[in-house]
Amino acid sequence: AVYAYCRELAKAPGIRRRGARTICKDFEHINLQSTGKLIKLSYCTLIRLAAGGRSKAEANAADKSWLTEEEAEVVLSFTEETGNRGFPLSHRRLREHVNEILRARLGDTFPGVGKHWSHRFVEKHGDRLKTSRSCPLDSKCGWAVNPNTHKEWFSLLGAVLEEKCIDEDCIYAADEIGISPESGMHEYVIGSRKPTPQYQQ
Numbered sequence: 529a530v531y532a533y534c535r536e537l538a539k540a541p542g543i544r545r546r547g548a549r550t551i552c553k554d555f556e557h558i559n560l561q562s563t564g565k566l567i568k569l570s571y572c573t574l575i576r577l578a579a580g581g582r583s584k585a586e587a588n589a590a591d592k593s594w595l596t597e598e599e600a601e602v603v604l605s606f607t608e609e610t611g612n613r614g615f616p617l618s619h620r621r622l623r624e625h626v627n628e629i630l631r632a633r634l635g636d637t638f639p640g641v642g643k644h645w646s647h648r649f650v651e652k653h654g655d656r657l658k659t660s661r662s663c664p665l666d667s668k669c670g671w672a673v674n675p676n677t678h679k680e681w682f683s684l685l686g687a688v689l690e691e692k693c694i695d696e697d698c699i700y701a702a703d704e705i706g707i708s709p710e711s712g713m714h715e716y717v718i719g720s721r722k723p724t725p726q727y728q729q
Contacts (some may be wrong), residue, residue: 529555529569530577537578548574594641599629603649604656611719613684616662618717619646650718662717 536545548571627640
């Protein structure tokens with residue numbers, strides 16, 4: 529709607545233009561036909577956005593968000609990566625990581641994000657993250673033991689050890705079924721938005 533209104537404003541003088549109210553009604557009708565839902569549009573908001581104003585979501589992200597866009601992207605990528613590797617973050621662990629980032633930028637006096645901050649963060653980035661009940665890998669690992677998965681596990685482990693400069697003494701009891709001794713626990717965890725279950729080692 530904003531793009532259509534800007535095109536109307538760009539028309540040469542003397543050519544009839546559609547006003548903001550008309551464009552709002554046109555797009556309300558288009559949306560009603562395609563989705564069956566009537567969503568009312570404000571012509572005042574349309575005029576403000578066409579003049580360079582920000583949407584409420586953009587204003588909140590810029591003025592009220594604890595994380596910068598760069599920090600949020602780092603948190604998103606880290607959450608997706610850990611989930612895909614079988615070590616998904618719980619809401620508590622996600623808040624702990626975010627608090628570490630914020631205290632590094634804002635100082636040790638930062639009190640920490642709220643208890644429900646992680647829930648709102650997942651909801652805001654629902655196109656990439658989701659909350660689900662974890663599925664332990666205790667029995668599934670036993671079913672999946674074969675030369676291919678065995679080779680892939682140690683290849684992944686070796687790459688991480690080399691990249692992160694982790695000493696071999698710090699990986700006691702690491703094998704193809706994982707490192708964590710609590711693999712049988714169920715909890716709600718955060719991972720990438722994918723149709724498959726969120727496994728937890």
